[in-house]
Amino acid sequence: MRPLRPLRPCRPARTRRTVAALLLALLAAACGKEGSPPVKGPEIDKLPVYKVDTGFRLPESGTWRKAKSRGHLVVGAKEDQPYLGEKDPATGRYSGFDIEIARMMSASLGFDPKTIRFRTIASANRETALQNGQIDYYVGTYTINDLRKRQVGFAGPYYLAGQSLLVRKDEKNIHGPDDLAGKKVCSAAGSTPLQRIQNDYPDADPVAYDTYSVCVDNLLTLQVAAVTTDDTILLGYAAKVPEDLKIVGRPFSEEPYGIGVPKGDNALRFALDDAIAAHEKNGDWKRAYEATLGLSGVPAPKPPPIDRYPAD
Ligand code: GLU
DSSP: OOOOOOOOOSSOOOOOHHHHHHHHHHHHHHHTOTTOOOTTOOOGGGSOOOOOOTTOOOTTOHHHHHHHHHTSOEEEEOSEETTTEEEOTTTOOEESHHHHHHHHHHHHTTOOGGGOEEEEOOGGGHHHHHHTTSOSEEOSSOBOOHHHHTTEEEEEEEEEEOEEEEEETTOOSOSSGGGOTTOEEEEETTOHHHHHHHHHOTTSEEEEESSHHHHHHHHHTTSOSEEEEEHHHHHHHHHHSTTTEEEESOOOSOEEEEEEEETTOHHHHHHHHHHHHHHHHTTHHHHHHHHTGGGGSOOOOOOOOOOOOOOO
């Protein structure tokens, strides 16, 4: 396997003039410059309010007990994924569909969602963060799979995404993953899309960074030919600069999104499974989707069945 390139700091690259303007807009959002709120992001007053289950108790869960004595939940998330998990650099506020899922779960566990402390955790660091007790749970485009289940637990799934490809608008030769031979394709370290490219498309030339926003920066500056990850994530980037980026082909994997919990905390996992089911049933899930990810133009799908696998 080729060594992964070193991570680049989050700062404007030396760019060609043609892409400088959009890069600035994109990087300003990613790097936390003043005056760069998420483009077409969710409006706070349109977000649902979740009923806090004040009498809820879960003493069998070590994670819940610890949070209870602390007084709030600490939740891992992404901060640079429009519509899903995005941090407003001006206010420090997180927004997006994953953030709403995290807030619903908090309400069901008896914690006012306003009190959640979000922590940005990159794809490659999720398992360690859960294992070290840095976070109580994680909501951030986190695909459930057997390999990860050896290290963490998963409630859900609460959404089904699929791997796709993002290219520049003027790209003529890439229509799907079979066209990636000899082409640089960027994804996040520790992600399932990167693994799939490495395993199933050995003629492609994978490049990995910490975050997808750095990949998109590389795509706009012509350093890579494509960015690959879940369609949900790519939709958000494409929406930021629709005149320069497009998604091609059909999704070529299934990425069921779960809520990561510390392995062995079955009580917490089952409580979250119940909470997801309840919020799907009472309409919160759909309202949250429509106020966030639905802004990308894709109507709310039916949520996937919950996989309540046996205690481990
Ligand atoms: N859903 C994929 C994963 O969990 C890609 C998105 C991400 O890196 O968060 O690896």
